Amino acid sequence: MGPEVWKKFTAGKPPYFAGQVYLDVEPKDILWGSKYATWITAIDDYLEKPEICSDMNKTVSLILETNKVILWFCSEDPHLLRNLEPVFDCVPADQRDDVANSFSESLAFARTSSRSGLTSLELQPIASALREIWIEYCERLPHDCNVRMGLTELFIDSRQWPQIPHDVFNGTNMQGLVDPVCDVVAWINDVYSFPKEVQKPGDRFNLIFVISQELGCSYTEARNRAKEMLKNRINDFETTAANLKVEAPYQNALAEYTRIGRLLMIGAFQWHHKSQRYHEEDQYIN
Numbered sequence: 001m002g003p004e005v006w007k008k009f010t011a012g013k014p015p016y017f018a019g020q021v022y023l024d025v026e027p028k029d030i031l032w033g034s035k036y037a038t039w040i041t042a043i044d045d046y047l048e049k050p051e052i053c054s055d056m057n058k059t060v061s062l063i064l065e066t067n068k069v070i071l072w073f074c075s076e077d078p079h080l081l082r083n084l085e086p087v088f089d090c091v092p093a094d095q096r097d098d099v100a101n102s103f104s105e106s107l108a109f110a111r112t113s114s115r116s117g118l119t120s121l122e123l124q125p126i127a128s129a130l131r132e133i134w135i136e137y138c139e140r141l142p143h144d145c146n147v148r149m150g151l152t153e154l155f156i157d158s159r160q161w162p163q164i165p166h167d168v169f170n171g172t173n174m175q176g177l178v179d180p181v182c183d184v185v186a187w188i189n190d191v192y193s194f195p196k197e198v199q200k201p202g203d204r205f206n207l208i209f210v211i212s213q214e215l216g217c218s219y220t221e222a223r224n225r226a227k228e229m230l231k232n233r234i235n236d237f238e239t240t241a242a243n244l245k246v247e248a249p250y251q252n253a254l255a256e257y258t259r260i261g262r263l264l265m266i267g268a269f270q271w272h273h274k275s276q277r278y279h280e281e282d283q284y285i286n
Helices: 003-011 015-021 027-047 056-073 078-083 085-089 093-112 115-120 125-140 153-157 172-197 207-215 219-243 248-274 276-284
Strands: none
Touching: 015 027, 015 248, 027 056, 027 125, 056 078, 056 085, 056 093, 056 125, 078 085, 085 093, 115 125, 172 207, 172 219, 172 248, 207 219, 219 248, 248 276
16 A cells, blocks of 8 residues: 555545444444454545546456355345345446356355354455455454344444344335435545546545436536435435334334444544545545
């Protein structure tokens, strides 16, 4: 990474994000959350490198490697599997079958192998780091490690309380609570990251840039539309939270999941607003 890049990276204080979410936990939870927040920041920086974001093969390769780690323990998660479909669509047509078959073979092995088999995977350094964090997560929690995982969901799910059953969690009603949190956290990052991302050749996945291209509008108008989308998703979350019902044994788990979801959205905004990583972007949210 180099001393200058490392200095800039640490100035952004990635663990501060974990501190905004884990307000009432043991030090070990803060430590794990800080590691995870740091990993998210590191992979975000890596994917923004011009030589990576301009090369779809390199981008897809890393995304598939990280998902291979996740699916090693969550091989039946329907949302993770469905979300991989557009990733494979980005692979050149003449390579798509080979890439998909190779991934499927690894996934099949994941379903039959012991957890120790995960260490045999040859991974890029960033994906390998996720493997270490993921193993730590599974080993230290008392419940079954076959949990739902997304970049935001894992933050919520890493708390220790009675788990919501998978059939309930994967239902439409519960996903109506989960999806807005994921969207809000991701879109806040896009809004604050836009000024630096749009200047990098090949990096065209930012929400503001996509809105601008789709609607043929200015970046200012696209930014305003993105802010309106954020407000709407927060309202979606609160509407679902007010109406969602689960069976009595899981009501406390649902209440805690809802509380941490709110903290995660608030924490994402506060961290982006205060972190030096985004200090030039303050003008983009009012």
